[in-house]
Amino acid sequence: MRGITFDIAHMLAGSLVLVSFMQLYQDRLYALLNTFALHAFILAASVAWQAFIQDAPHLYLTAMIALVFKAIIIPVALHRIIVKLGIHREIETVVGVGPAMLLGMGLVALSMVVMLRVTAEADPLAREDLAFALSVVLLGLLMMVTRRNAVSQVIGFMSLENGLVLAATGAKGMPLVVEISIAFSVLIAFIVIGIFLFRIRERFDTVDVQALDRFRGERR
Amino acid sequence: MALIRDFALQGAQMLLVLLLSPLLTGFVRKVKARLLRRQGPPLLQPYRDLIRLMRKDVVLAESASWLFRVIPYIIVAGTWVAASLVPTFGSGLLFSWSADLIAIIALLGSARFFLALAGLDVGTSFGGIGSSREVMIASLAEPAMLMIVFTLALVAGSTQLSTMAAYMGSGEEGLRVSLGLALLALIIVAVAENARIPVDNPATHLELTMVHEAMVLEYSGRHLALIDLTSELKLLLYVSVIGCLFAPWGIAGPDASPRAIAIGLAVYVAKLAIGGFLLAVFETAIAKMRVFRVPAFLGAALMLGLLATLLLFVSRSL
Amino acid sequence: MMIVYALYGVAALVVLAPIAIAFGPSPRATSVVYGTSLMITLTLGVIALLCLFGYSDPSTVTLPLGLPWLGAHFRIDALAAFFLVVVNLGGASASLFALGYGRHEDSPQRVLPFYPAYLAAMNLVVMADDAFSFLVSWEFMSLTSWALVISHHQVAENLRAGYVYLLMASFGTLALLLSFGLLVGDDGNYAFDAIRASHPSAALAALVLVLAIVGAGSKAGVVPLHAWLPLAHPAAPSHVSALMSGVMTKVAVYGLVRIVFDLLGPPDWWWSMAVLAVGGITAVMGVLYALMQHDLKRLLAYHTVENIGIIYIGLGLALAFKAGGMPLAAALALTAGLFHVFNHSVFKSLLFFGAGAVLNATGERDMEHLGGLIHRMPQTAFVFLVGCVAISALPPLNGFVSEWLTFQAILLSPQLPAWGLKFLVPAVGALLALSAALAAACFVKAFGVSFLGRARTPAAANAQETDSNSLAAMYFLAALCLVAGILPGFFIDALAPVTKSLVGVSMPHQIGVEWLSIVPIAESRSSYNGLLVFIFVVLSGSIAAFAIHRLASDKLRRAPAWDCGYPDPSTSTQYTASSFAQPIRRVYGATVFRAREIGEMPPPGSMAPARLTVDLHDLIWDAAYAPIAGFIGYAADRLNVLQFLTIRNYLSLVFAALVILLLVLAIWP
Secondary structure, eight states: OOOHHHHHHHHHHHHHHHHHHHHHHOOBHHHHHHHHHHHHHHHHHHHHHHHHHHTOHHHHHHHHHIIIIIIIIHHHHHHHHHHHHTOOSBOOBSSOHHHHHHHHHHHHHHHHHHHHHHTSSSOHHHHHHHHHHHHHHHHHHHHHHHBOBHHHHHHHHHHHHHHHHHHHHHTTOOOHHHHHHHHHHHHHHHHHHHHHHHHHHHHHSOOBTHHHHHHHTOOO | OHHHHHHHHHHHHHHHHHHHHHHHHHHHHHHHHHHTTOOOOOTTHHHHHHHHHHHSOEEEETTOOHHHHHHHHHHHHHHHHHHHTSOSSBSSOTTGGGSOHHHHHHHHHHHHHHHHHHHHHSOOHHHHHHHHHHHHHHHHHHHHHHHHHHHHHHHHTOSOHHHHHHHHHHTOSOOOHHHHHHHHHHHHHHHHHTTOTTTOOTTOOOGGGOSHHHHTTTOOHHHHHHHHHHHHHHHHHHHHHHHHHHSOOSOBOTTOOHHHHHHHHHHHHHHHHHHHHHHHHHHHHSOOOOGGGHHHHHHHHHHHHHHHHHHHHHHTTO | OHHHHHHHHHHHHHHHHHHHHHHTTOTHHHHHHHHHHHHHHHHHHHHHHHHHTTSSOOOOEEESOSSTTTOEEEOOOHHHHHHHHHHHHHHHHHHHHHHHHGGGOSOGGGTTTHHHHHHHHHHHHHHBOBHHHHHHHHHHHHHHHHHHHTTSTTSHHHHHHHHHHHHHHHHHHHHHHHHHHHHHOSSOOOBHHHHHHSOOOHHHHHHHHHHHHHHHHHHHTOTTSOTTHHHHHHHSOHHHHHIIIIIIHHHHHHHHHIIIIIISOSOOHHHHHHHHHHHHHHHHHHHHHHHTOOBHHHHHHHHHHHHHHHHHHHHHHHHHHHHTTOHHHHHHHHHHHHHHHHHHHHHHHHHHHHHHHHHHHHSOOBGGGOOOHHHHOHHHHHHHHHHHHHHTTOTTSHHHHHHHHHHHHHHTGGGOOOHHHHHHHHHHHHHHHHHHHHHHHHHHHHHHHHHSSOOSSHHHHTOOOOOHHHHHHHHHHHHHHHHHHHOHHHHHHHTHHHHHHHHSOOOOOOTTSGGGOBOSSOTTTOOBOHHHHHHHHHHHHHHHHHHIIIIIOOOEEEEOOOGGGOOOOOGGGSOOHHHHHHHHIIIIIHHHTOOEEEEEOOOTTOOSOOEEEEEOOOHHIIIIIHHHHHHHHHHHHHHGGGGGOOHHHHHHHHHHHHHHHHHHHHHOO
16 A cells, blocks of 8 residues: 555645645745645646556646646736735734744644544555545635735635645545636636736735724724 | 774765865856856965865954854864765765764754854954844754754664665655655755855855844964865765765765775865856855845744655554 | 651751750850751761661650650651651751851841751651641641741841731641541541541542642642742751752652652642643743843742652652553653652752852842852852752763753653643643753853853952852752762662552663663663763863864963953943843743833934833732732722721620530431
8 A cells, every 4th residue: 555656646645734824824925826826736736646557547637727726826926926016025024933833833733533433444654645635625714814914815825725626635536526616616706816916906005904903994 | 903994984085075175166167157158276286275274373262262262263173073964975974873863963053052152252343233133043954954864864763874874875765745845945944054145145245234244253373274274174064965865876985995985085076176166156146135035944844844844744554 | 667767856856946046146056056967967877777777666656745545656767768868868968057047047046946846847748647737747847947047137128028918828738638538538647647547539539630630739839830839948047948948849749749649649630730720830930930030049949840840740750640540751750750859858958058058148139239159158159050960961070960850751751641631741841841940941041140241230240159068068969969960870770669659660770880870761761871871971061172172273362352342341241141031031931920021212303211121910919819819908898887886786696606606506307
């Protein structure tokens, strides 16, 4: 069971968690975008590897979608948006980098416990892969929660979605339809958030989402 | 007879690390210079620097105490011993079991403890700034290193470097996520511990950005030579540790034939060269970070180490 | 038989107290009391050693004291013998130190009577073999130490320290009282033998455990029950501070070990989680607090908190292994914890003695007023440095060995079956590593700021080397640090009977190992040889020195400091204790202490100085203690009404109380 093929799949899943941590660590928007591109690239590699070992050609398509959309188009587009809007290139954080990473550790531990308990009978490494996927999802959420900047929230959302794809491909074949619909939903989310970004920027001259709170009168 | 051979090998190892370490530093400098399209100093320049410094008089600050004069010898001894306990060309040397990896790290910790004291001894502000930053960096780098050791020790079932190198060389473990995390963390720690870019700049004398150099600002002559030698030994030590754990090929086992030892030696030098080259490329490619970005950088290493250990703790029970 | 001699020794100490009172403020009293204490504690220490090595059967002696139907039981088993060694070693060295140090005491009559009584009390706690005499001795220990804490009662701060200490000590004793009460159960047999024989139910055991951690932990100073410790320990005279920090906290650890490992029966795995979590948090919080201090003795006191955390980690691991059915690993972890008990008592006493010597020589405890003492007090500086290296867990001294053993124990823990431990143990390992590194930073600061650099005040510039008795005590402890560091095998073997009695097995025999290495499990797994490392370092250092002086240059000339070309003669340009801690404060303090730096710049053109204030919050105090104190103050205010009632009101209150009590009796089933 412990062949080199499995090891590589495992390694890629692990790297995805690692890159999620790297995202938490970044404090510059451009660096964050690059890290996100790396995230998507590793996801693509991981999915492609799954396609290879499961002999499931449709997964190659998923990998292609991940590579083209998430690793290239979306980062480039976001990059442009940042330039166009003249957004601050530093990321305003709610929680500092250190505590955020500590929280992240806790989340990884949590997802380990949950996954290993729920899937008691499954193959050990697959269980760990699932735990990794859940960690990526949770880390994405954590990033959305701990960052004020709307762009980094978008990226948090996307990496969350990457975690879902990872989980799905690890679980021996998700129907292509589901994947495509996920891909499109992400695209739509991206567009919506992009417009949203423009709108906030137009009104408040900043993309700090705290501005919205002020607007709603929640913060004095 | 066997005992004499063992002693000779151990002595050879001690001499080897001492002699090779300035060369490694010279090599890194040379590669860096070439990457910047400069000619760079000759490879042997660090040796010349050391000899020249040793011949010079020591100019001692008036407020320096006896401790200030003893510390260079203490730290060079500690680092030298630590460096000669790491398997280089061969494992299972006579005294290699007298200290495991934890003890080697702690020995380096002792050296740093005394060096930080030296920074405070003369009573100048530059020494203080260097020492206080050094202990801040160490307070994160050392636990990170220990977490890395935990990871490796859990994989290899030992904290003994010889055993660990042998286990990693046997290829039983395959690719492990934990090992990848540990390698990454180890590289971060090594960069920080050796005062390399992006944590510190070994070439700068711009006071407010430097850590290590500020601490040893008052040293001169043979004392400074010893401190430079210590830094060189430390760099060699970290490259050797990474080499023997993550590229454990070609290390001669205990009771190896002279041929195996010769091969081990050649492979070791090659590893040093590759390590030095990668370091130079890395240093050339990035900029130094602000001092208060360093904690996040090293904190990341600590997290990675902890994550790696955690994964192992969990996966051991599957 | 030994126990009888030991009790005679304790009795002699008790008798010494009234003799000290009889002497009054006479200067001879100091040497008589400390000299006699030294002899007695040495004798007690020898007796304890003999007991530890099994030259005496652990028989029980019953004295007709205390509760009439029970009597007071005393017994020295292996565990008690080990702690007696620690207590009397600390007592003897403190007495030796005080032979010199005590002469500078302003009002010796406030210290001398309580000192031998305090020593006697600590001995009695360890020897007690029933719950009643244990608690009485425990309270006796608290009260005598409280009297010593407020011996310098002119300082308002000390009185406050004494007040907080008294409150916390009573609270701790109450928790222990309840804990023993639950252990004893309904049949009311207080003897430890009877308690050992009865096995409490799981829920009861849980409650006992929590109460024991609270009760013994508050004396040992575990976070968050540590608040009194950094106030009380520095307030006492330095040799007493050494005893409180180095020895009394160990007696508290003894209390926990006795209850949890011995009396409470086979452990559950979650017990270890409680102890480990407490230990890990205590270790890191203790050292972070210590780093923020600039009072030398308070820094040392906070650092005791850290070491108690490390000891608790060892104990917690031992519990986990014991519960998980891994007795050998449990023996290793327990040995690590107990060895650290011994080590900490040695180097913490040493450091407090050093701080006392500095206090005597300069009248200063504040590090910001010291500096450059290495020139004026070279011998004190040397031994203090040894203590600093030892406590920072650096090889080749003893602190490293016990932490190394703890790390080895942690590395055995993945085999533990319990889930919670799989996450807790690596986290605790990281906390331990973090605290070790921070401890080194803390002692670079302590030594560097007070002994190195240039003198910041005239007091420091004119300090005189301390007297020979004090130095002898410090050299003795420093030598012990080295011996325990390079020959740890002897000490580990000496602990074998203790671990055997508590977890059933002991670590493999160490003395026979080649080259005097220590090998906890197997040689292929891990080994450490302090002796060889020490010899290597000394040899290579000497070779380097010899070669360079011979072959290169040995010339040296003195010149003003270079300081990048801007040397400043003012000593205030040096790094101070606060500025040294600034980077660490920025990294950790922002979260842990909500540290804020407030800079006040005068407007342009104004000649007023710029100011930088650092604002630190003790969150634990704010969250746990302040509300309670506030509530008590509030309640006292309310109850104040009772002071101004008429006689009729008082009578009706008494009457109402009586009726309510009768009602309760009537309703009670």
